[in-house]
Amino acid sequence: MIDAPALEGGVEEVAAVAVATWPSSDEQARPGWRETFIGYAYLLPALVVLAGFHFIPILYALYISLFNWRIRQGPFVGLDNYGSALTSPDFWDALKVSVFYAAGVIPGTLILSVLIGYALHQRIGGRAIYRLVYFIPYITPVVAAALVWRWIFHAQYGILNFVLGLVGIAPQGWLQEPSSLIELLLSQAATLLPGWLIGPSEALVSIMIFTVWHALGFGVVIVLAGLSNIPQELYDAARVDGAGPWRILWRITLPLLSPTLFFLTIVSTIGAFQSFNSIYVMTDPVHGGPLGTTRNVTMYIFQNFFEFTKLGYASAVAFLLFFIILGLTVLQLRVLGRRVHYQ
Amino acid sequence: MGGNLPLHLVLSVGGVLMLFPFYWMIVTSFKGLDEASGLPPTLWPASWQWDNYIRAWQAAPFGRYFVNTLIVAGGQTLAVLVTSTLAAYTFARVGFRGKNVVFIIFLGTLMIPLEVLLVPDFIILKYLGWYDTYLALIVPFSASVFAIFLLRQFFLSIPNELWDAAQIDGCGRLGFLWRVAVPLAKPALVTVGLLTFHAGWNSLLWPLIVTGSTDMRVLQVGLTAFQSDARVQYHLWMAAATFTIAPMLVIFLFAQRYFIEGVARAGIRG
Numbered sequence: 001m002i003d004a005p006a007l008e009g010g011v012e013e014v015a016a017v018a019v020a021t022w023p024s025s026d027e028q029a030r031p032g033w034r035e036t037f038i039g040y041a042y043l044l045p046a047l048v049v050l051a052g053f054h055f056i057p058i059l060y061a062l063y064i065s066l067f068n069w070r071i072r073q074g075p076f077v078g079l080d081n082y083g084s085a086l087t088s089p090d091f092w093d094a095l096k097v098s099v100f101y102a103a104g105v106i107p108g109t110l111i112l113s114v115l116i117g118y119a120l121h122q123r124i125g126g127r128a129i130y131r132l133v134y135f136i137p138y139i140t141p142v143v144a145a146a147l148v149w150r151w152i153f154h155a156q157y158g159i160l161n162f163v164l165g166l167v168g169i170a171p172q173g174w175l176q177e178p179s180s181l182i183e184l185l186l187s188q189a190a191t192l193l194p195g196w197l198i199g200p201s202e203a204l205v206s207i208m209i210f211t212v213w214h215a216l217g218f219g220v221v222i223v224l225a226g227l228s229n230i231p232q233e234l235y236d237a238a239r240v241d242g243a244g245p246w247r248i249l250w251r252i253t254l255p256l257l258s259p260t261l262f263f264l265t266i267v268s269t270i271g272a273f274q275s276f277n278s279i280y281v282m283t284d285p286v287h288g289g290p291l292g293t294t295r296n297v298t299m300y301i302f303q304n305f306f307e308f309t310k311l312g313y314a315s316a317v318a319f320l321l322f323f324i325i326l327g328l329t330v331l332q333l334r335v336l337g338r339r340v341h342y343q
Numbered sequence: 344m345g346g347n348l349p350l351h352l353v354l355s356v357g358g359v360l361m362l363f364p365f366y367w368m369i370v371t372s373f374k375g376l377d378e379a380s381g382l383p384p385t386l387w388p389a390s391w392q393w394d395n396y397i398r399a400w401q402a403a404p405f406g407r408y409f410v411n412t413l414i415v416a417g418g419q420t421l422a423v424l425v426t427s428t429l430a431a432y433t434f435a436r437v438g439f440r441g442k443n444v445v446f447i448i449f450l451g452t453l454m455i456p457l458e459v460l461l462v463p464d465f466i467i468l469k470y471l472g473w474y475d476t477y478l479a480l481i482v483p484f485s486a487s488v489f490a491i492f493l494l495r496q497f498f499l500s501i502p503n504e505l506w507d508a509a510q511i512d513g514c515g516r517l518g519f520l521w522r523v524a525v526p527l528a529k530p531a532l533v534t535v536g537l538l539t540f541h542a543g544w545n546s547l548l549w550p551l552i553v554t555g556s557t558d559m560r561v562l563q564v565g566l567t568a569f570q571s572d573a574r575v576q577y578h579l580w581m582a583a584a585t586f587t588i589a590p591m592l593v594i595f596l597f598a599q600r601y602f603i604e605g606v607a608r609a610g611i612r613g
Contacts, residue, residue: 030440031438031439031440033440035437036441037439038433038437038439038516039433039437039439039440039442040439042429042430042433042437043429043430043433043445045425045426045429045430045485046426046427046429046430046449046486046491047430047445047448049426049482049483049485049486050448050449050452050488052467053460053467053483054455054460054483055448055451055452057459057460057463057464057467058455058460058463060463060467061459061460061462064462064463116354116357119350119353120354122347122350124347124351124354125347125351126351130354130358131603132599133358133361133362134357134358134361135599135602135603136362136365136592136595137361137364139591139592139595140365140588140591140592141545141562141563141587141588141591142547143545143547143566143567144563144584144587144588145364145584145588147566147580147581147583147584148364148365148368148581148584150570150580151367151368151371151577151580151581152364152367154577157379157380157382157384157577159367159384162383162384213360213361216361218606221603221606221607222606222607225607270456273456274456274457274458277545277563280547280548281567298458298548301458302548302552305461305462305465305552306551311462311466314461314462315459315462315463318456318458318459318461318462321456321458322455322456322458322459326454
């Protein structure tokens with residue numbers, strides 16, 4: 001679930017555009033004033049909204065982040081808000097939660113999307129039905145769907161614990177469990193591990209499972225679209241050369257699908273770092289879940305703004321998040337982008 | 344067919360897992376509280392408690408939440424369609440000075456995460472006196488760069504001959520836009536409309552921040568408030584979740600082609 005300026009909750013769609021390239025300008029001669037006037041008249045409504053609520057506020061947010069801004073504007077503090085965020089254990093804990101979440105959700109969604117998309121791309125009956133079934137969770141409102149999963153994960157009455165009980169697995173705390181899976185498995189021995197290695201809490205893992213379920217349909221549809229762009233002749237040629245199905249998957253399908261996978265990775269990264277709704281609904285927003293183990297950076301910003309009314313500080317953390325997302329996107333463009341095959 | 348059996352098996356098991364939460368939601372919503380929280384869980388209600396829905400509906404002002412959500416999501420959709428059509432047409436067909444600068448501004452707004460906008464927009468909305476009004480919920484989302492890009496692609500594909508012919512017939516720019524371009528771009532407009540409505544229907548973080556009163560709550564905010572108010576009434580949670588999901592599901596089933604194509608088109612260009 002990937003959030004963005006124009007469509008809250010529709011970041012996938014918006015980020016797609018950011019990745020797409022703008023065709024070079026097709027103007028021949030210098031445009032006349034009449035054309036220019038008409039152009040701006042038509043652009044005005046969109047321009048006013050985007051400038052007034054998206055573009056100018058960015059500069060304003062930068063300004064706010066330089067002040068000790070509680071409910072009202074306070075004294076200028078320079079970069080102190082950024083400094084205190086970067087030295088605050090709470091910020092780093094929140095960042096850790098965001099990183100764990102992204103590290104689980106992105107590969108999880110990606111691998112399942114490719115497997116299911118690949119299966120659906122074969123000539124089998126009922127494709128349309130399958131596609132519909134896998135896509136339905138994606139269109140359901142996150143808040144309502146998360147509420148349903150909260151009930152499924154319920155420690156006492158949840159159906160999940162009941163089903164696991166049938167195969168002899170002890171009931172889990174799920175959304176209320178602050179310990180990580182490694183801690184639960186190793187118990188005492190886990191205390192020897194350094195903080196980052198212990199991994200996400202079971203509560204966060206539960207939310208990650210929900211997110212993969214909810215976002216899978218998006219990934220499947222994108223992978224299907226990518227697969228349908230691969231020309232059939234390539235498969236035929238490979239078969240003539242005697243390549244088996246496994247070899248075709250590795251040598252033809254996956255390389256030619258790489259632009260699609262690249263797009264999905266970038267878009268899911270942006271979304272993972274901005275996720276809010278599921279965490280807000282599934283775990284206690286005031287305490288950031290059990291022992292604060294589901295408070296991600298977005299939640300941390302929300303809390304500082306909404307509950308502590310530290311507007312300057314919240315703005316500074318929001319900018320840090322912005323830079324983290326931007327940095328990761330640039331990194332992916334450089335590292336992964338080089339390995340992408342375009343036809 | 345025979346060779347595909349394992350494939351069907353895997354896809355069906357996966358499909359059941361995808362749909363099970365919906366099944367469980369509906370089944371629980373018809374149980375009494377004792378049965379819902381009883382062990383072992385029953386896969387089918389022993390007795391159907393139809394009045395769960397009435398009780399859930401009356402436990403919070405859900406009628407009001409629905410009306411608010413319709414106004415907000417509908418208002419955003421209508422506004423986005425108008426502003427994006429005009430802007431997309433301009434980017435596709437009108438050569439004007441400063442096009443590149445304006446384009447960079449538009450592109451730049453795509454990069455901004457919502458989190459950065461929360462604080463400044465909140466202050467701006469307060470200053471405008473829009474806090475806790477429909478305007479605060481609708482206006483900031485009444486233009487969409489994504490929609491502009493999508494529609495622009497459509498307008499670019501309209502052949503120049505049509506424009507020339509329309510001019511000979513005495514058709515002005517707005518006339519051409521309304522009578523030729525918009526009808527041709529109908530599939531794209533439907534896609535944009537559905538995706539905008541969907542996003543508006545689902546939004547939580549923004550309404551949480553720019554509204555305060557119960558009267559101004561949208562459905563998603565109301566539902567989160569309901570879950571903490573109706574603490575352990577799990578059967579009522581599920582009834583409320585069902586009627587929150589239902590309208591979106593119905594719209595989707597009728598217009599799934601546009602939804603899926605819209606999402607897929609976003610991906611192809613990546």
